[in-house]
Amino acid sequence: MDGSSKPAGRTRRSRPVRVAEEIKQWVVERDLRQGDKLPNEAEMIGLFAVSKGTVREAMRILEAQGLIVTRTGPGGGSFVGEVSAERARSLLANYFYFQHLSVADIYQVRKALEPELAASLAGRLTAAQLDELQALAERHPEPARSAEEEKEQHVASLAFHARLADFAGNPLLGFVIGFMARILTDLTVYRRLYDPPNRALWERGRHHQIELVRALRAGDGARARSVMASHMAGAEEMMAAQEARLMRRFMED
Amino acid sequence: MDGSSKPAGRTRRSRPVRVAEEIKQWVVERDLRQGDKLPNEAEMIGLFAVSKGTVREAMRILEAQGLIVTRTGPGGGSFVGEVSAERARSLLANYFYFQHLSVADIYQVRKALEPELAASLAGRLTAAQLDELQALAERHPEPARSAEEEKEQHVASLAFHARLADFAGNPLLGFVIGFMARILTDLTVYRRLYDPPNRALWERGRHHQIELVRALRAGDGARARSVMASHMAGAEEMMAAQEARLMRRFMED
DNA sequence: TAAGATTTGTTCGTATGTATC
DNA sequence: GGATACATACGAACAAATCTT
Numbered sequence: 307m308d309g310s311s312k313p314a315g316r317t318r319r320s321r322p323v324r325v326a327e328e329i330k331q332w333v334v335e336r337d338l339r340q341g342d343k344l345p346n347e348a349e350m351i352g353l354f355a356v357s358k359g360t361v362r363e364a365m366r367i368l369e370a371q372g373l374i375v376t377r378t379g380p381g382g383g384s385f386v387g388e389v390s391a392e393r394a395r396s397l398l399a400n401y402f403y404f405q406h407l408s409v410a411d412i413y414q415v416r417k418a419l420e421p422e423l424a425a426s427l428a429g430r431l432t433a434a435q436l437d438e439l440q441a442l443a444e445r446h447p448e449p450a451r452s453a454e455e456e457k458e459q460h461v462a463s464l465a466f467h468a469r470l471a472d473f474a475g476n477p478l479l480g481f482v483i484g485f486m487a488r489i490l491t492d493l494t495v496y497r498r499l500y501d502p503p504n505r506a507l508w509e510r511g512r513h514h515q516i517e518l519v520r521a522l523r524a525g526d527g528a529r530a531r532s533v534m535a536s537h538m539a540g541a542e543e544m545m546a547a548q549e550a551r552l553m554r555r556f557m558e559d
Numbered sequence: 560m561d562g563s564s565k566p567a568g569r570t571r572r573s574r575p576v577r578v579a580e581e582i583k584q585w586v587v588e589r590d591l592r593q594g595d596k597l598p599n600e601a602e603m604i605g606l607f608a609v610s611k612g613t614v615r616e617a618m619r620i621l622e623a624q625g626l627i628v629t630r631t632g633p634g635g636g637s638f639v640g641e642v643s644a645e646r647a648r649s650l651l652a653n654y655f656y657f658q659h660l661s662v663a664d665i666y667q668v669r670k671a672l673e674p675e676l677a678a679s680l681a682g683r684l685t686a687a688q689l690d691e692l693q694a695l696a697e698r699h700p701e702p703a704r705s706a707e708e709e710k711e712q713h714v715a716s717l718a719f720h721a722r723l724a725d726f727a728g729n730p731l732l733g734f735v736i737g738f739m740a741r742i743l744t745d746l747t748v749y750r751r752l753y754d755p756p757n758r759a760l761w762e763r764g765r766h767h768q769i770e771l772v773r774a775l776r777a778g779d780g781a782r783a784r785s786v787m788a789s790h791m792a793g794a795e796e797m798m799a800a801q802e803a804r805l806m807r808r809f810m811e812d
Numbered sequence: 813t814a815a816g817a818t819t820t821g822t823t824c825g826t827a828t829g830t831a832t833c
Numbered sequence: 834g835g836a837t838a839c840a841t842a843c844g845a846a847c848a849a850a851t852c853t854t
Contacts, residue, residue: 363822369619384840419672477655545846573842615820631821632819633852
Protein backbone atom coordinates (compact mmCIF):
# COMPACT_ATOMS: atom_id res chain seq x y z
CA MET A 307 0.00 0.00 0.00
CA ASP A 308 2.97 2.32 -0.39
CA GLY A 309 2.05 3.42 -3.87
CA SER A 310 5.21 2.31 -5.63
CA SER A 311 4.79 -0.59 -8.00
CA LYS A 312 7.46 0.99 -10.20
CA PRO A 313 10.92 -0.60 -9.92
CA ALA A 314 12.52 2.72 -9.08
CA GLY A 315 13.42 3.66 -12.64
CA ARG A 316 14.97 6.73 -11.09
CA THR A 317 13.86 9.72 -12.96
CA ARG A 318 14.85 12.94 -11.31
CA ARG A 319 11.64 14.25 -9.89
CA SER A 320 11.38 17.89 -8.99
CA ARG A 321 10.56 18.77 -5.45
CA PRO A 322 7.01 19.95 -6.20
CA VAL A 323 6.29 16.56 -7.76
CA ARG A 324 7.69 14.77 -4.75
CA VAL A 325 5.74 16.97 -2.38
CA ALA A 326 2.58 16.30 -4.39
CA GLU A 327 3.20 12.58 -3.92
CA GLU A 328 3.80 13.05 -0.22
CA ILE A 329 0.57 14.96 0.13
CA LYS A 330 -1.31 12.19 -1.67
CA GLN A 331 0.20 9.67 0.66
CA TRP A 332 -0.67 11.88 3.63
CA VAL A 333 -4.28 11.96 2.44
CA VAL A 334 -4.51 8.23 1.79
CA GLU A 335 -2.96 7.35 5.14
CA ARG A 336 -5.59 9.38 6.93
CA ASP A 337 -8.31 8.05 4.65
CA LEU A 338 -9.60 11.55 3.97
CA ARG A 339 -12.75 11.67 1.90
CA GLN A 340 -14.30 14.09 -0.50
CA GLY A 341 -14.73 17.50 1.10
CA ASP A 342 -12.24 16.94 3.90
CA LYS A 343 -9.90 19.84 4.44
CA LEU A 344 -6.18 19.68 3.87
CA PRO A 345 -3.71 21.71 5.92
CA ASN A 346 -3.40 25.28 4.72
CA GLU A 347 -0.35 26.63 2.95
CA ALA A 348 1.43 27.72 6.10
CA GLU A 349 0.96 24.32 7.71
CA MET A 350 2.08 22.55 4.55
CA ILE A 351 5.26 24.58 4.59
CA GLY A 352 5.94 23.29 8.07
CA LEU A 353 4.80 19.73 7.39
CA PHE A 354 6.96 19.15 4.35
CA ALA A 355 9.70 21.68 5.07
CA VAL A 356 9.50 23.49 1.75
CA SER A 357 8.74 27.01 0.70
CA LYS A 358 5.41 28.48 -0.23
CA GLY A 359 6.19 28.41 -3.93
CA THR A 360 6.94 24.71 -3.83
CA VAL A 361 3.77 23.96 -1.90
CA ARG A 362 1.78 25.92 -4.42
CA GLU A 363 3.28 24.06 -7.36
CA ALA A 364 2.48 20.77 -5.65
CA MET A 365 -1.10 21.90 -5.11
CA ARG A 366 -1.45 22.84 -8.78
CA ILE A 367 -0.33 19.34 -9.70
CA LEU A 368 -2.97 17.75 -7.51
CA GLU A 369 -5.54 20.21 -8.75
CA ALA A 370 -4.75 19.40 -12.37
CA GLN A 371 -5.41 15.76 -11.62
CA GLY A 372 -8.74 16.68 -10.09
CA LEU A 373 -7.76 15.39 -6.67
CA ILE A 374 -8.17 18.64 -4.77
CA VAL A 375 -10.13 21.84 -5.09
CA THR A 376 -9.07 25.15 -3.61
CA ARG A 377 -11.04 28.11 -2.36
CA THR A 378 -9.77 31.48 -1.18
CA GLY A 379 -10.95 33.46 1.80
CA PRO A 380 -11.71 32.56 5.41
CA GLY A 381 -12.78 28.94 5.78
CA GLY A 382 -11.04 28.47 2.47
CA GLY A 383 -8.10 26.27 1.70
CA SER A 384 -7.69 23.02 -0.17
CA PHE A 385 -10.11 20.13 0.04
CA VAL A 386 -10.17 16.59 -1.21
CA GLY A 387 -12.36 16.66 -4.30
CA GLU A 388 -13.47 13.58 -6.10
CA VAL A 389 -12.34 13.44 -9.72
CA SER A 390 -15.29 14.32 -11.91
CA ALA A 391 -16.25 12.18 -14.87
CA GLU A 392 -15.83 15.20 -17.09
CA ARG A 393 -12.31 15.81 -15.91
CA ALA A 394 -11.41 12.15 -16.33
CA ARG A 395 -12.73 12.27 -19.89
CA SER A 396 -10.68 15.38 -20.63
CA LEU A 397 -7.51 13.91 -19.20
CA LEU A 398 -7.99 10.76 -21.23
CA ALA A 399 -8.76 12.76 -24.36
CA ASN A 400 -5.28 14.26 -24.03
CA TYR A 401 -3.83 10.81 -24.42
CA PHE A 402 -5.75 10.12 -27.60
CA TYR A 403 -4.71 13.50 -28.94
CA PHE A 404 -1.44 11.78 -29.72
CA GLN A 405 -2.85 8.51 -30.99
CA HIS A 406 -4.18 7.68 -34.42
CA LEU A 407 -7.75 6.91 -33.53
CA SER A 408 -10.14 6.32 -36.38
CA VAL A 409 -13.90 6.34 -36.38
CA ALA A 410 -13.72 2.64 -37.19
CA ASP A 411 -11.70 2.08 -34.02
CA ILE A 412 -14.33 3.77 -31.92
CA TYR A 413 -17.10 1.79 -33.52
CA GLN A 414 -15.34 -1.49 -32.96
CA VAL A 415 -15.60 -0.75 -29.24
CA ARG A 416 -19.07 0.74 -29.41
CA LYS A 417 -20.45 -2.30 -31.16
CA ALA A 418 -19.09 -4.48 -28.40
CA LEU A 419 -20.17 -2.33 -25.45
CA GLU A 420 -23.34 -0.40 -26.24
CA PRO A 421 -25.51 -3.51 -26.67
CA GLU A 422 -24.12 -4.83 -23.40
CA LEU A 423 -25.05 -1.60 -21.63
CA ALA A 424 -28.51 -1.63 -23.15
CA ALA A 425 -29.12 -5.18 -22.00
CA SER A 426 -27.91 -4.49 -18.47
CA LEU A 427 -30.17 -1.45 -18.14
CA ALA A 428 -33.41 -3.18 -19.05
CA GLY A 429 -35.87 -2.99 -16.20
CA ARG A 430 -33.43 -1.08 -14.00
CA LEU A 431 -34.30 2.50 -14.87
CA THR A 432 -36.72 4.74 -13.05
CA ALA A 433 -39.76 6.17 -14.80
CA ALA A 434 -38.15 9.61 -14.74
CA GLN A 435 -34.99 8.28 -16.40
CA LEU A 436 -37.00 6.49 -19.05
CA ASP A 437 -39.04 9.60 -19.74
CA GLU A 438 -35.90 11.66 -20.08
CA LEU A 439 -34.43 9.19 -22.57
CA GLN A 440 -37.65 9.10 -24.50
CA ALA A 441 -37.71 12.88 -24.70
CA LEU A 442 -34.15 12.86 -26.03
CA ALA A 443 -34.99 10.20 -28.59
CA GLU A 444 -38.12 11.98 -29.78
CA ARG A 445 -36.47 15.32 -30.40
CA HIS A 446 -36.08 16.36 -34.02
CA PRO A 447 -39.05 14.50 -35.48
CA GLU A 448 -38.35 16.11 -38.85
CA PRO A 449 -35.40 15.00 -40.96
CA ALA A 450 -32.60 17.50 -41.28
CA ARG A 451 -32.84 19.97 -44.13
CA SER A 452 -29.34 21.32 -43.96
CA ALA A 453 -25.90 20.04 -43.14
CA GLU A 454 -25.88 22.26 -40.09
CA GLU A 455 -29.16 20.81 -38.88
CA GLU A 456 -27.90 17.30 -39.49
CA LYS A 457 -24.92 18.08 -37.33
CA GLU A 458 -27.18 19.24 -34.50
CA GLN A 459 -29.24 16.09 -34.74
CA HIS A 460 -26.14 13.97 -34.64
CA VAL A 461 -24.98 15.69 -31.48
CA ALA A 462 -28.42 15.17 -29.95
CA SER A 463 -28.28 11.51 -30.79
CA LEU A 464 -24.92 11.23 -29.07
CA ALA A 465 -26.38 13.01 -26.04
CA PHE A 466 -28.88 10.16 -25.84
CA HIS A 467 -26.03 7.68 -25.59
CA ALA A 468 -24.14 9.82 -23.10
CA ARG A 469 -27.19 9.94 -20.87
CA LEU A 470 -27.61 6.21 -21.15
CA ALA A 471 -23.99 5.89 -20.04
CA ASP A 472 -24.70 8.11 -17.02
CA PHE A 473 -27.35 5.65 -15.94
CA ALA A 474 -25.06 2.63 -16.11
CA GLY A 475 -24.80 0.61 -12.94
CA ASN A 476 -21.29 -0.35 -14.02
CA PRO A 477 -19.07 2.74 -13.68
CA LEU A 478 -16.39 1.39 -16.00
CA LEU A 479 -18.82 0.49 -18.74
CA GLY A 480 -20.55 3.84 -18.31
CA PHE A 481 -17.30 5.77 -18.44
CA VAL A 482 -15.98 4.15 -21.60
CA ILE A 483 -19.25 4.65 -23.44
CA GLY A 484 -19.57 8.23 -22.22
CA PHE A 485 -16.03 8.89 -23.32
CA MET A 486 -16.70 7.62 -26.81
CA ALA A 487 -19.84 9.75 -27.03
CA ARG A 488 -17.78 12.76 -26.10
CA ILE A 489 -15.10 12.10 -28.67
CA LEU A 490 -17.65 11.57 -31.40
CA THR A 491 -19.43 14.75 -30.35
CA ASP A 492 -16.23 16.76 -30.61
CA LEU A 493 -15.56 15.17 -33.95
CA THR A 494 -19.04 16.07 -35.15
CA VAL A 495 -18.97 19.62 -33.85
CA TYR A 496 -15.62 20.45 -35.37
CA ARG A 497 -15.94 18.64 -38.63
CA ARG A 498 -16.74 20.01 -42.02
CA LEU A 499 -19.64 18.29 -43.61
CA TYR A 500 -19.31 17.40 -47.23
CA ASP A 501 -21.82 14.62 -47.12
CA PRO A 502 -25.47 15.33 -47.66
CA PRO A 503 -27.79 14.06 -44.93
CA ASN A 504 -28.97 10.52 -45.49
CA ARG A 505 -32.65 10.63 -44.65
CA ALA A 506 -33.33 6.91 -44.66
CA LEU A 507 -30.46 6.08 -42.34
CA TRP A 508 -31.37 8.94 -40.05
CA GLU A 509 -34.97 7.85 -39.82
CA ARG A 510 -33.88 4.34 -38.97
CA GLY A 511 -31.55 5.58 -36.24
CA ARG A 512 -34.27 7.66 -34.64
CA HIS A 513 -36.63 4.72 -34.74
CA HIS A 514 -34.01 2.53 -33.09
CA GLN A 515 -33.65 4.86 -30.15
CA ILE A 516 -37.38 5.01 -29.58
CA GLU A 517 -37.61 1.24 -29.85
CA LEU A 518 -34.75 0.93 -27.39
CA VAL A 519 -36.53 3.00 -24.77
CA ARG A 520 -39.60 0.86 -25.26
CA ALA A 521 -37.60 -2.32 -24.69
CA LEU A 522 -35.92 -0.83 -21.61
CA ARG A 523 -39.30 0.14 -20.22
CA ALA A 524 -40.59 -3.36 -20.82
CA GLY A 525 -37.54 -4.81 -19.09
CA ASP A 526 -36.71 -6.83 -22.18
CA GLY A 527 -32.92 -7.08 -22.02
CA ALA A 528 -32.52 -9.33 -25.03
CA ARG A 529 -34.53 -7.02 -27.23
CA ALA A 530 -32.70 -3.94 -25.91
CA ARG A 531 -29.44 -5.62 -26.83
CA SER A 532 -30.48 -6.48 -30.34
CA VAL A 533 -32.02 -3.09 -31.04
CA MET A 534 -28.84 -1.40 -29.89
CA ALA A 535 -26.77 -3.73 -32.04
CA SER A 536 -28.78 -2.72 -35.09
CA HIS A 537 -28.49 0.90 -34.09
CA MET A 538 -24.71 0.65 -33.90
CA ALA A 539 -24.51 -0.97 -37.31
CA GLY A 540 -26.55 1.87 -38.78
CA ALA A 541 -24.58 4.56 -36.98
CA GLU A 542 -21.33 3.13 -38.20
CA GLU A 543 -22.63 3.19 -41.73
CA MET A 544 -23.46 6.87 -41.33
CA MET A 545 -20.00 7.71 -40.01
CA ALA A 546 -18.20 5.50 -42.47
CA ALA A 547 -18.37 8.03 -45.28
CA GLN A 548 -16.57 10.62 -43.21
CA GLU A 549 -12.88 11.03 -43.20
CA ALA A 550 -11.17 9.19 -40.38
CA ARG A 551 -9.17 12.10 -39.20
CA LEU A 552 -7.30 11.93 -35.95
CA MET A 553 -8.33 13.50 -32.74
CA ARG A 554 -6.23 16.61 -32.57
CA ARG A 555 -7.53 18.59 -29.66
CA PHE A 556 -6.26 19.35 -26.24
CA MET A 557 -8.34 19.10 -23.13
CA GLU A 558 -10.62 21.97 -22.32
CA ASP A 559 -11.89 21.94 -18.81
CA MET B 560 -11.15 24.71 -32.86
CA ASP B 561 -10.90 27.17 -29.99
CA GLY B 562 -11.11 24.55 -27.29
CA SER B 563 -14.24 25.78 -25.57
CA SER B 564 -17.24 23.53 -26.04
CA LYS B 565 -18.35 24.36 -22.50
CA PRO B 566 -21.14 26.93 -22.23
CA ALA B 567 -19.01 29.25 -20.13
CA GLY B 568 -20.07 27.95 -16.73
CA ARG B 569 -17.77 30.62 -15.37
CA THR B 570 -15.88 29.27 -12.45
CA ARG B 571 -13.15 31.51 -11.08
CA ARG B 572 -10.02 30.12 -12.56
CA SER B 573 -6.72 31.00 -11.00
CA ARG B 574 -4.16 32.70 -13.12
CA PRO B 575 -1.85 29.68 -13.41
CA VAL B 576 -4.75 27.65 -14.76
CA ARG B 577 -5.56 30.34 -17.28
CA VAL B 578 -1.93 30.61 -18.29
CA ALA B 579 -1.77 26.83 -18.69
CA GLU B 580 -4.74 27.04 -21.04
CA GLU B 581 -3.12 29.86 -22.97
CA ILE B 582 0.04 27.84 -23.36
CA LYS B 583 -1.94 24.88 -24.63
CA GLN B 584 -3.64 27.12 -27.13
CA TRP B 585 -0.28 28.57 -28.09
CA VAL B 586 1.01 25.06 -28.76
CA VAL B 587 -2.03 23.91 -30.71
CA GLU B 588 -2.08 27.06 -32.85
CA ARG B 589 1.49 26.41 -33.88
CA ASP B 590 0.83 22.71 -34.28
CA LEU B 591 3.86 21.80 -32.21
CA ARG B 592 4.60 18.11 -32.04
CA GLN B 593 6.21 15.80 -29.60
CA GLY B 594 9.70 16.96 -28.75
CA ASP B 595 9.23 20.53 -29.93
CA LYS B 596 10.58 23.12 -27.54
CA LEU B 597 8.43 25.63 -25.71
CA PRO B 598 9.66 29.11 -24.81
CA ASN B 599 11.76 29.13 -21.68
CA GLU B 600 10.62 30.59 -18.39
CA ALA B 601 11.95 34.06 -19.07
CA GLU B 602 10.22 34.20 -22.43
CA MET B 603 6.97 32.88 -20.94
CA ILE B 604 7.07 35.66 -18.39
CA GLY B 605 7.22 38.15 -21.22
CA LEU B 606 4.72 36.34 -23.45
CA PHE B 607 1.99 36.08 -20.88
CA ALA B 608 2.95 39.03 -18.66
CA VAL B 609 3.01 37.08 -15.42
CA SER B 610 5.60 36.37 -12.79
CA LYS B 611 7.98 33.47 -12.72
CA GLY B 612 6.03 31.71 -9.99
CA THR B 613 2.86 31.81 -12.03
CA VAL B 614 4.60 30.46 -15.11
CA ARG B 615 6.02 27.64 -13.07
CA GLU B 616 2.65 26.71 -11.61
CA ALA B 617 1.20 26.66 -15.11
CA MET B 618 4.00 24.38 -16.25
CA ARG B 619 3.39 22.00 -13.35
CA ILE B 620 -0.24 21.77 -14.42
CA LEU B 621 0.71 20.82 -17.96
CA GLU B 622 3.35 18.45 -16.67
CA ALA B 623 0.85 16.71 -14.39
CA GLN B 624 -1.31 16.06 -17.42
CA GLY B 625 1.64 14.60 -19.23
CA LEU B 626 1.56 17.25 -21.92
CA ILE B 627 5.05 18.60 -21.37
CA VAL B 628 8.35 17.40 -19.98
CA THR B 629 11.00 19.65 -18.52
CA ARG B 630 14.74 19.38 -18.31
CA THR B 631 17.28 21.62 -16.62
CA GLY B 632 20.57 22.83 -17.94
CA PRO B 633 21.72 24.23 -21.27
CA GLY B 634 19.58 22.97 -24.12
CA GLY B 635 17.02 22.28 -21.45
CA GLY B 636 13.60 23.76 -21.05
CA SER B 637 10.09 22.47 -21.58
CA PHE B 638 9.09 20.29 -24.48
CA VAL B 639 5.87 18.93 -25.86
CA GLY B 640 5.69 15.37 -24.60
CA GLU B 641 3.20 12.86 -25.81
CA VAL B 642 1.04 11.53 -22.99
CA SER B 643 2.23 8.03 -22.17
CA ALA B 644 -0.20 5.16 -21.88
CA GLU B 645 1.04 4.58 -18.36
CA ARG B 646 0.29 8.13 -17.33
CA ALA B 647 -3.15 8.00 -18.93
CA ARG B 648 -3.88 4.81 -17.01
CA SER B 649 -2.77 6.41 -13.75
CA LEU B 650 -4.85 9.52 -14.25
CA LEU B 651 -7.89 7.42 -15.08
CA ALA B 652 -7.26 5.20 -12.06
CA ASN B 653 -7.63 8.33 -9.91
CA TYR B 654 -11.16 8.67 -11.19
CA PHE B 655 -12.07 5.14 -10.26
CA TYR B 656 -10.53 5.61 -6.84
CA PHE B 657 -13.74 7.42 -6.03
CA GLN B 658 -16.11 5.03 -7.79
CA HIS B 659 -17.51 1.78 -6.54
CA LEU B 660 -16.00 -0.57 -9.06
CA SER B 661 -16.46 -4.29 -8.50
CA VAL B 662 -14.61 -7.18 -10.05
CA ALA B 663 -17.90 -8.12 -11.70
CA ASP B 664 -18.02 -4.69 -13.34
CA ILE B 665 -14.57 -5.17 -14.79
CA TYR B 666 -15.41 -8.62 -16.08
CA GLN B 667 -18.57 -7.42 -17.74
CA VAL B 668 -16.36 -5.22 -19.90
CA ARG B 669 -13.58 -7.77 -20.29
CA LYS B 670 -15.96 -10.39 -21.56
CA ALA B 671 -17.19 -7.97 -24.19
CA LEU B 672 -13.80 -6.65 -25.29
CA GLU B 673 -11.09 -9.28 -24.87
CA PRO B 674 -12.59 -11.72 -27.39
CA GLU B 675 -12.96 -8.84 -29.83
CA LEU B 676 -9.29 -7.97 -29.41
CA ALA B 677 -8.25 -11.58 -29.84
CA ALA B 678 -10.21 -11.90 -33.05
CA SER B 679 -8.83 -8.68 -34.49
CA LEU B 680 -5.25 -9.73 -33.77
CA ALA B 681 -5.37 -13.07 -35.55
CA GLY B 682 -2.86 -13.19 -38.38
CA ARG B 683 -1.68 -9.64 -37.70
CA LEU B 684 1.15 -10.28 -35.26
CA THR B 685 4.80 -10.66 -36.09
CA ALA B 686 6.68 -13.85 -35.28
CA ALA B 687 8.54 -12.01 -32.54
CA GLN B 688 5.32 -10.83 -30.94
CA LEU B 689 3.83 -14.30 -31.08
CA ASP B 690 6.94 -15.79 -29.54
CA GLU B 691 6.87 -13.25 -26.75
CA LEU B 692 3.24 -14.04 -25.99
CA GLN B 693 3.96 -17.73 -26.06
CA ALA B 694 6.81 -17.30 -23.62
CA LEU B 695 4.52 -15.37 -21.29
CA ALA B 696 1.83 -18.03 -21.54
CA GLU B 697 4.24 -20.88 -20.93
CA ARG B 698 5.74 -19.48 -17.78
CA HIS B 699 4.88 -21.25 -14.57
CA PRO B 700 4.31 -24.74 -15.94
CA GLU B 701 3.85 -26.00 -12.40
CA PRO B 702 0.70 -25.23 -10.46
CA ALA B 703 1.11 -22.85 -7.54
CA ARG B 704 1.97 -24.42 -4.18
CA SER B 705 1.39 -21.37 -2.03
CA ALA B 706 -0.94 -18.42 -1.97
CA GLU B 707 2.00 -16.15 -2.65
CA GLU B 708 2.97 -18.18 -5.69
CA GLU B 709 -0.57 -18.15 -6.94
CA LYS B 710 -0.56 -14.38 -6.69
CA GLU B 711 2.59 -14.19 -8.80
CA GLN B 712 1.08 -16.43 -11.42
CA HIS B 713 -2.03 -14.35 -11.52
CA VAL B 714 0.02 -11.21 -12.12
CA ALA B 715 1.92 -13.00 -14.87
CA SER B 716 -1.32 -14.01 -16.50
CA LEU B 717 -2.48 -10.41 -16.45
CA ALA B 718 0.83 -9.38 -18.00
CA PHE B 719 -0.06 -11.63 -20.92
CA HIS B 720 -3.27 -9.69 -21.44
CA ALA B 721 -1.52 -6.35 -21.02
CA ARG B 722 0.97 -7.30 -23.71
CA LEU B 723 -1.82 -8.40 -26.00
CA ALA B 724 -3.37 -4.98 -25.44
CA ASP B 725 -0.09 -3.31 -26.40
CA PHE B 726 -0.25 -5.07 -29.75
CA ALA B 727 -3.77 -3.91 -30.53
CA GLY B 728 -4.16 -2.07 -33.79
CA ASN B 729 -7.04 -0.18 -32.23
CA PRO B 730 -5.60 2.22 -29.63
CA LEU B 731 -8.89 2.66 -27.82
CA LEU B 732 -9.53 -1.04 -27.52
CA GLY B 733 -5.94 -1.57 -26.44
CA PHE B 734 -6.07 1.15 -23.85
CA VAL B 735 -9.25 -0.04 -22.18
CA ILE B 736 -8.04 -3.61 -21.98
CA GLY B 737 -4.62 -2.54 -20.72
CA PHE B 738 -6.29 -0.36 -18.11
CA MET B 739 -8.36 -3.26 -16.83
CA ALA B 740 -5.29 -5.47 -16.65
CA ARG B 741 -3.57 -2.83 -14.58
CA ILE B 742 -6.45 -2.46 -12.16
CA LEU B 743 -6.72 -6.19 -11.71
CA THR B 744 -2.97 -6.41 -11.18
CA ASP B 745 -3.08 -3.78 -8.45
CA LEU B 746 -6.00 -5.57 -6.92
CA THR B 747 -4.10 -8.84 -6.97
CA VAL B 748 -0.85 -7.42 -5.63
CA TYR B 749 -2.47 -5.64 -2.73
CA ARG B 750 -5.03 -8.20 -1.75
CA ARG B 751 -4.95 -10.69 1.03
CA LEU B 752 -5.51 -14.18 -0.17
CA TYR B 753 -7.81 -16.30 1.86
CA ASP B 754 -8.70 -18.59 -0.94
CA PRO B 755 -6.62 -21.66 -1.66
CA PRO B 756 -5.36 -21.95 -5.24
CA ASN B 757 -7.75 -23.74 -7.52
CA ARG B 758 -5.54 -26.07 -9.55
CA ALA B 759 -8.10 -27.16 -12.08
CA LEU B 760 -9.18 -23.66 -12.97
CA TRP B 761 -5.58 -22.49 -13.14
CA GLU B 762 -4.59 -25.31 -15.45
CA ARG B 763 -7.49 -24.49 -17.72
CA GLY B 764 -6.54 -20.82 -17.83
CA ARG B 765 -2.97 -21.62 -18.74
CA HIS B 766 -4.11 -23.95 -21.46
CA HIS B 767 -6.41 -21.28 -22.84
CA GLN B 768 -3.58 -18.81 -23.23
CA ILE B 769 -1.43 -21.32 -25.05
CA GLU B 770 -4.33 -22.27 -27.28
CA LEU B 771 -4.97 -18.60 -27.96
CA VAL B 772 -1.42 -18.03 -29.18
CA ARG B 773 -1.78 -21.04 -31.43
CA ALA B 774 -4.99 -19.64 -32.95
CA LEU B 775 -3.40 -16.22 -33.40
CA ARG B 776 -0.43 -17.82 -35.15
CA ALA B 777 -2.75 -19.73 -37.44
CA GLY B 778 -4.64 -16.54 -38.22
CA ASP B 779 -7.86 -18.13 -37.05
CA GLY B 780 -9.84 -15.15 -35.75
CA ALA B 781 -13.00 -17.07 -34.97
CA ARG B 782 -11.13 -19.59 -32.89
CA ALA B 783 -9.12 -16.88 -31.12
CA ARG B 784 -12.36 -15.19 -30.20
CA SER B 785 -13.96 -18.31 -28.79
CA VAL B 786 -10.88 -19.38 -26.86
CA MET B 787 -10.64 -15.95 -25.30
CA ALA B 788 -14.34 -16.04 -24.44
CA SER B 789 -13.84 -19.31 -22.58
CA HIS B 790 -10.77 -17.89 -20.91
CA MET B 791 -12.72 -14.90 -19.64
CA ALA B 792 -15.45 -17.10 -18.26
CA GLY B 793 -12.88 -19.12 -16.36
CA ALA B 794 -11.02 -16.07 -15.11
CA GLU B 795 -14.22 -14.54 -13.84
CA GLU B 796 -14.98 -17.70 -11.96
CA MET B 797 -11.56 -17.51 -10.33
CA MET B 798 -12.05 -13.91 -9.28
CA ALA B 799 -15.64 -14.37 -8.21
CA ALA B 800 -14.76 -15.80 -4.85
CA GLN B 801 -12.76 -12.77 -3.93
CA GLU B 802 -14.19 -9.83 -2.14
CA ALA B 803 -15.32 -7.08 -4.47
CA ARG B 804 -13.55 -4.36 -2.67
CA LEU B 805 -13.25 -0.93 -4.19
CA MET B 806 -10.23 0.52 -5.81
CA ARG B 807 -8.78 2.69 -3.12
CA ARG B 808 -5.43 3.80 -4.38
CA PHE B 809 -4.09 7.02 -5.70
CA MET B 810 -2.01 7.27 -8.81
CA GLU B 811 1.63 6.43 -8.55
CA ASP B 812 3.69 7.61 -11.43
C1' DT C 813 39.18 17.47 -14.94
C1' DA C 814 37.64 21.93 -14.42
C1' DA C 815 35.51 26.14 -15.49
C1' DG C 816 31.86 28.64 -17.45
C1' DA C 817 27.34 29.21 -19.51
C1' DT C 818 22.46 28.25 -19.60
C1' DT C 819 18.26 26.96 -17.92
C1' DT C 820 15.23 25.26 -14.45
C1' DG C 821 14.64 24.75 -9.28
C1' DT C 822 13.76 26.89 -4.70
C1' DT C 823 13.38 30.30 -1.23
C1' DC C 824 11.93 34.54 0.98
C1' DG C 825 9.70 39.00 1.74
C1' DT C 826 5.99 41.65 0.56
C1' DA C 827 1.78 43.03 -1.34
C1' DT C 828 -2.87 42.14 -3.15
C1' DG C 829 -7.29 39.72 -3.76
C1' DT C 830 -11.27 37.46 -1.88
C1' DA C 831 -14.71 35.55 0.98
C1' DT C 832 -16.58 35.36 5.79
C1' DC C 833 -17.94 37.37 10.00
C1' DG D 834 -17.72 48.81 6.58
C1' DG D 835 -14.04 46.84 9.01
C1' DA D 836 -11.44 42.90 10.75
C1' DT D 837 -9.86 38.43 9.80
C1' DA D 838 -8.06 34.43 7.46
C1' DC D 839 -7.01 32.55 3.82
C1' DA D 840 -5.10 31.98 -1.08
C1' DT D 841 -2.91 34.60 -4.98
C1' DA D 842 0.72 36.93 -7.22
C1' DC D 843 5.08 39.38 -7.78
C1' DG D 844 10.24 40.16 -7.81
C1' DA D 845 14.74 39.46 -6.51
C1' DA D 846 18.10 36.48 -5.07
C1' DC D 847 20.44 32.14 -4.84
C1' DA D 848 20.89 26.90 -5.65
C1' DA D 849 21.23 22.92 -8.55
C1' DA D 850 21.52 20.43 -12.82
C1' DT D 851 23.64 19.79 -17.15
C1' DC D 852 25.84 20.92 -21.37
C1' DT D 853 30.09 22.75 -23.76
C1' DT D 854 34.77 23.82 -24.04
